[in-house]
Amino acid sequence: MVENVIIIGSGPAGLGAAIYTAREDFKPLVITGVPAGGQLLLTTKVENIPGFPDGIDGPEFIDNMIKQAEKFGARMVNENVVDIDFSSRPYKVKTESQTFETHTMIIATGANARLLGIPSEMEHMGVGVSTCATCDGAFFRGKDVTVVGGGDTAMEDSLFLTRFCPTVTIVHRRGEFRASKAMQQKVLSSPKIKVVWDSEVLEIQGKEKEGGVTGVRIKNNKTGAESVIPCKGVFIAIGHVPNTKFLAGKLKLDDLGYIITKNEVLTDIPGVFVAGDNQDRYYRQAGTASAAGIKAALRVREYFQNLSK
Numbered sequence: 001m002v003e004n005v006i007i008i009g010s011g012p013a014g015l016g017a018a019i020y021t022a023r024e025d026f027k028p029l030v031i032t033g034v035p036a037g038g039q040l041l042l043t044t045k046v047e048n049i050p051g052f053p054d055g056i057d058g059p060e061f062i063d064n065m066i067k068q069a070e071k072f073g074a075r076m077v078n079e080n081v082v083d084i085d086f087s088s089r090p091y092k093v094k095t096e097s098q099t100f101e102t103h104t105m106i107i108a109t110g111a112n113a114r115l116l117g118i119p120s121e122m123e124h125m126g127v128g129v130s131t132c133a134t135c136d137g138a139f140f141r142g143k144d145v146t147v148v149g150g151g152d153t154a155m156e157d158s159l160f161l162t163r164f165c166p167t168v169t170i171v172h173r174r175g176e177f178r179a180s181k182a183m184q185q186k187v188l189s190s191p192k193i194k195v196v197w198d199s200e201v202l203e204i205q206g207k208e209k210e211g212g213v214t215g216v217r218i219k220n221n222k223t224g225a226e227s228v229i230p231c232k233g234v235f236i237a238i239g240h241v242p243n244t245k246f247l248a249g250k251l252k253l254d255d256l257g258y259i260i261t262k263n264e265v266l267t268d269i270p271g272v273f274v275a276g277d278n279q280d281r282y283y284r285q286a287g288t289a290s291a292a293g294i295k296a297a298l299r300v301r302e303y304f305q306n307l308s309k
Ligand code: NDP
Pocket: 114, 115, 116, 148, 149, 150, 151, 152, 153, 154, 156, 173, 174, 177, 178, 179, 237, 238, 239, 240, 281
């Protein structure tokens, strides 16, 4: 059997595409990735998705989207894609256990926030540790926070957090920022932001049951001296890694691995579309990703309409 459309990924982009293609009666097959759900699985309450005045837990939002897509005929395969073959039609999509054939495809594999890789980070993820200041900043109103990183995201996040937080401490592993000069200047001239240079985070301290994060233990890379920065929240802003490794040599990728598209969702390969954070270095929001999925789904509809002309 050749599928009408295979959607790879099950974050807001993939599931937005699934709902729309299912309602077109294309019976989409969604290869979800393991675990299904993407970056929203790392969050607790999400308050910036339009339509939820009281917010919604990230995993619940994903679950609702899956149910909505299935209601209209989408099918889920809980596996990872390991290879794709665009060399002949129909296209082939290989998972860990099977190979599927399809006329069209929407690649919505997302991007993972790069993490520090220390055990206490995952312990507090979504409850004191966040990878998205835009999403979670308002939860830290009136509280001191730490931002880790030295790129434009760390600068932008820190400036944004000064709206809510009395102090923002940036911990950066080197003695100079990577961020653009203009952003650096804004950060360095903010009275609410303090920078701790040449330092790495060793541990995020605090116990969830005892009120959550209390501080970060850091080490100065030059002197080896350890110290603790008291804070209630930690924002990890050390970059993102698009989930596109399996596409190397098959689609055009930029220097960081993001898929290069035209008009956001189009590739050079007929019937192959892209949606969400795997091509978006900038917006990276649940709302923008699901909108991209919807755009890709409408391009699938257009593709089949053009075939039948
Ligand atoms: P970047 O890759 O630019 O910066 C990542 C930062 O995190 C670097 O300072 C890096 O340190 C640090 N880092 C990486 N790994 C670790 C680690 N394991 N431990 C500690 N620190 C680490 O990522 P961004 O997300 O900041 O930006 C991505 C792209 O998006 C860039 O091109 C940026 O310019 C762009 N952007 C533009 C914005 C704007 O124009 N308004 C806003 C946000 C992003 P080091 O410097 O030592 O390598």
